[in-house]
Amino acid sequence: MACRSKSELNEFVKEARTYAKYGKVADYIPALGKANANDLSIAIRYPDGECISAGDVEKKMTLQSISKVITLALVLMDRGPEEVFKYVGMEPTGDPFNSIAKLEETTPAKPLNPMINAGALVVTHLIKGGSADNRFERLLPFVQTLANNPAISVNEEIARSEFETSNLNRALCYFLKHHRVINEDIEELMDLYTRQCAIEVSSLELARIGLVFALDGVDPESGKQIIPEDIARLCKTFMVTCGMYNASGEFAIKIGIPAKSGVSGGIMGSVPEKFGIGIFGPALDDKGNSIAGIKLLEMLSERYHLSMF
Numbered sequence: 001m002a003c004r005s006k007s008e009l010n011e012f013v014k015e016a017r018t019y020a021k022y023g024k025v026a027d028y029i030p031a032l033g034k035a036n037a038n039d040l041s042i043a044i045r046y047p048d049g050e051c052i053s054a055g056d057v058e059k060k061m062t063l064q065s066i067s068k069v070i071t072l073a074l075v076l077m078d079r080g081p082e083e084v085f086k087y088v089g090m091e092p093t094g095d096p097f098n099s100i101a102k103l104e105e106t107t108p109a110k111p112l113n114p115m116i117n118a119g120a121l122v123v124t125h126l127i128k129g130g131s132a133d134n135r136f137e138r139l140l141p142f143v144q145t146l147a148n149n150p151a152i153s154v155n156e157e158i159a160r161s162e163f164e165t166s167n168l169n170r171a172l173c174y175f176l177k178h179h180r181v182i183n184e185d186i187e188e189l190m191d192l193y194t195r196q197c198a199i200e201v202s203s204l205e206l207a208r209i210g211l212v213f214a215l216d217g218v219d220p221e222s223g224k225q226i227i228p229e230d231i232a233r234l235c236k237t238f239m240v241t242c243g244m245y246n247a248s249g250e251f252a253i254k255i256g257i258p259a260k261s262g263v264s265g266g267i268m269g270s271v272p273e274k275f276g277i278g279i280f281g282p283a284l285d286d287k288g289n290s291i292a293g294i295k296l297l298e299m300l301s302e303r304y305h306l307s308m309f
């Protein structure tokens with residue numbers, strides 16, 4: 001798909017890239033540590049097929065936590081909100097994405113929202129299909145449809161690297177298994193979750209997925225409703241309240257659009273009814289969000305009055 005390089009966007013990227021030096025590439029998943037901290041790209045995709053970009057928008061990143069919005073949509077389609085929200089809550093935590101702290105404070109045990117790791121692990125557990133392989137065979141085509149690219153696949157090296165080192169996520173899972181929120185073999189769930197997080201997309205494809213959410217679940221090319229409107233809106237609401245973890249409040253004030261970050265350095269943005277944004281900038285701030293990516297969104301939001309508030 002052709003995407004027009006736009007000079008104003010190039011200027012913003014150049015300026016935002018100067019902030020990358022204040023961030024750090026994630027390395028708690030060892031294979032992510034190989035990323036180039038200076039990379040920064042952005043694609044913006046509009047409903048009529050128009051696309052503008054700056055930087056290397058073909059370069060691949062893994063979805064990481066951005067996948068949590070997609071699995072949430074799938075599970076809500078599978079089971080409906082009433083069942084899903086028996087197992088996971090709707091409230092922001094103000095804690096880091098991998099925090100275990102608040103899990104012990106709710107009785108019965110229930111992760112506060114589906115965007116933190118504890119909540120996302122429950123959501124992945126709830127994907128219908130039985131075995132990890134069967135569930136993954138439902139999830140991957142869903143991502144391919146959202147991104148409109150049947151070739152999207154998993155970065156096996158990053159999936160394996162996370163699988164081998166996910167001690168904290170295993171701890172969250174065992175806590176939740178003890179409390180009967182998760183009822184499956186934890187290694188099986190970790191296998192599925194780490195493959196989910198290692199699905200690889202480019203900024204262009206990320207912007208395409210963001211656009212579907214911006215359009216309340218409608219595929220911009222076919223006009224088909226690929227996510228029911230109420231579910232797409234619910235996912236976008238979580239992006240606003242919890243999408244940037246314990247930086248979501250500041251992000252809402254300074255930028256004001258639904259967005260979801262991942263530790264690979266991706267940010268997916270959905271400007272309601274207008275366009276989808278895909279950003280890749282692997283240097284992260286101390287909350288695990290792309291430091292240059294957020295700067296870039298700040299500049300764009302100010303310049304184009306993107307805030308929905």
Ligand code: DON
Pocket residue numbers: 063064065066097098117162169197261262263264287288289
């Ligand atoms: O579970 C993890 O820790 C990673 N696979 C995903 C975390 C993540 O992307 C947090 N985002 N900023």
